[in-house]
Amino acid sequence: MIEFQAVTKKYPDGTVAVDNLDITVEEGRITVFVGPSGCGKTTSLRMINRMIDPTSGSILLDGKDIRESDPPLLRRGIGYVIQHAGLFPHRTVLDNVATVPLLTGSSKRAARGRAGELLELVGLPTGLAKRYPAQLSGGQQQRVGVARALAADPPVLLMDEPFSAVDPIVRDDLQQQLLRLQSELDKTIVFVTHDIDEAIKLGDKVAVFRVGGRLAQYDTPSALLAKPADEFVSSFVGRDRGYRALGFLTADGIPVGPVATVKVGEPAEQARGALTDGWAVVVDAENKPLGWISADLLSTVEQVGPDDLVSGGSLFEVDSAAGSTAGSLRNALDAALSSPAAVGIAVDKQSAVVGGVTADTVLSALADARRSGEVPT
Numbered sequence: 210m211i212e213f214q215a216v217t218k219k220y221p222d223g224t225v226a227v228d229n230l231d232i233t234v235e236e237g238r239i240t241v242f243v244g245p246s247g248c249g250k251t252t253s254l255r256m257i258n259r260m261i262d263p264t265s266g267s268i269l270l271d272g273k274d275i276r277e278s279d280p281p282l283l284r285r286g287i288g289y290v291i292q293h294a295g296l297f298p299h300r301t302v303l304d305n306v307a308t309v310p311l312l313t314g315s316s317k318r319a320a321r322g323r324a325g326e327l328l329e330l331v332g333l334p335t336g337l338a339k340r341y342p343a344q345l346s347g348g349q350q351q352r353v354g355v356a357r358a359l360a361a362d363p364p365v366l367l368m369d370e371p372f373s374a375v376d377p378i379v380r381d382d383l384q385q386q387l388l389r390l391q392s393e394l395d396k397t398i399v400f401v402t403h404d405i406d407e408a409i410k411l412g413d414k415v416a417v418f419r420v421g422g423r424l425a426q427y428d429t430p431s432a433l434l435a436k437p438a439d440e441f442v443s444s445f446v447g448r449d450r451g452y453r454a455l456g457f458l459t460a461d462g463i464p465v466g467p468v469a470t471v472k473v474g475e476p477a478e479q480a481r482g483a484l485t486d487g488w489a490v491v492v493d494a495e496n497k498p499l500g501w502i503s504a505d506l507l508s509t510v511e512q513v514g515p516d517d518l519v520s521g522g523s524l525f526e527v528d529s530a531a532g533s534t535a536g537s538l539r540n541a542l543d544a545a546l547s548s549p550a551a552v553g554i555a556v557d558k559q560s561a562v563v564g565g566v567t568a569d570t571v572l573s574a575l576a577d578a579r580r581s582g583e584v585p586t
């Protein structure tokens with residue numbers, strides 16, 4: 210648990226970056242600090258590991274004032290991830306992560322072994338461990354940054370806009386990965402972002418800051434959406450609020466209908482017979498979707514080639530048997546709206562096609578949820 214008690218930070222030039230902050234960050238949860246640029250998020254975060262000291266007030270970590278802890282020792286228990294990963298450019302990916310266990314006294318061999326495990330944990334392909342950071346994509350570098358932050362197995366993880374510099378698809382992937390990691394690791398995570406969507410997706414609790422370093426509201430994501438404390442919070446979270454509420458409703462149990470599928474490589478003649486309303490999903494040998502094919506397209510080819518497809522729009526997951534990451538109604542609606550055939554593809558844990566839904570189906574699931582009072586209005 211991390212407690213900010215009347216914490217103020219005034220920089221020497223007179224800027225008040227954080228103004229009388231009182232907040233309790235719960236143990237084993239993800240707490241997100243969100244707000245517009247310059248509202249004091251980074252300053253607040255860095256006061257936790259004493260990279261910055263408050264001008265007044267106290268911060269307690271598990272009941273102990275952090276001023277009583279030696280900063281290097283304090284930081285051993287606090288992982289830190291920043292936007293551009295902050296990796297050592299002249300060390301391999303593996304050695305970047307192994308540095309931490311080496312510092313804490315592991316043998317070189319043990320440190321590298323541990324680094325390998327961590328890279329696997331964050332989903333970095335093993336073949337990349339020998340590369341230098343510059344030889345990785347932005348998203349891969351962020352994974353390494355997370356692996357390194359986890360290397361000392363710190364109970365607390367501070368993350369300052371770690372996913373802000375990568376493209377939206379990679380960001381989505383990294384966010385899912387973080388949620389999956391957290392469901393196994395139960396760290397106390399403080400995550401900074403300026404993106405309210407990211408805050409709502411990741412946070413167990415969300416602290417909305419306003420410029421001047423003042424806390425505007427501290428609540429669960431659904432409470433923030435349902436009961437914004439004031440005009441500022443309301444306009445900050447207000448954009449697309451209805452869509453966001455859809456994100457809280459699971460797509461599990463939504464009636465998924467059959468969808469026409471054809472196998473890649475199938476003769477066009479045969480595929481034509483399988484279309485529904487002029488469209489079919491093209492799948493590989495494992496029934497994973499590759500894209501869509503239309504009657505028009507089929508009339509121009511001999512067989513269903515992987516290069517002749519119309520890209521598929523988003524997918525959503527319905528099978529939550531093994532984990533708990535079924536898609537939301539928001540994912541389902543997006544899948545339907547982004548599909549060229551107006552049918553959103555539902556997939557199982559193995560990404561194999563289960564069936565399809567139309568936007569109408571999703572909206573009637575929403576209407577049911579409203580009737581049973583599951584939707585905050």
Ligand code: ADP
Pocket residue numbers: 220221222224225226244245246247248249250251252253
């Ligand atoms: P955020 O992370 O929310 O964008 P910061 O915590 O970085 O905000 O900054 C909060 C305010 O403090 C801003 O007005 C910023 O310009 C100011 N600030 C940050 N660092 C310094 C510094 N070292 N000296 C003076 N002002 C600073």
Ligand code: MG
Pocket residue numbers: 250251252
């Ligand atoms: Mg910042």
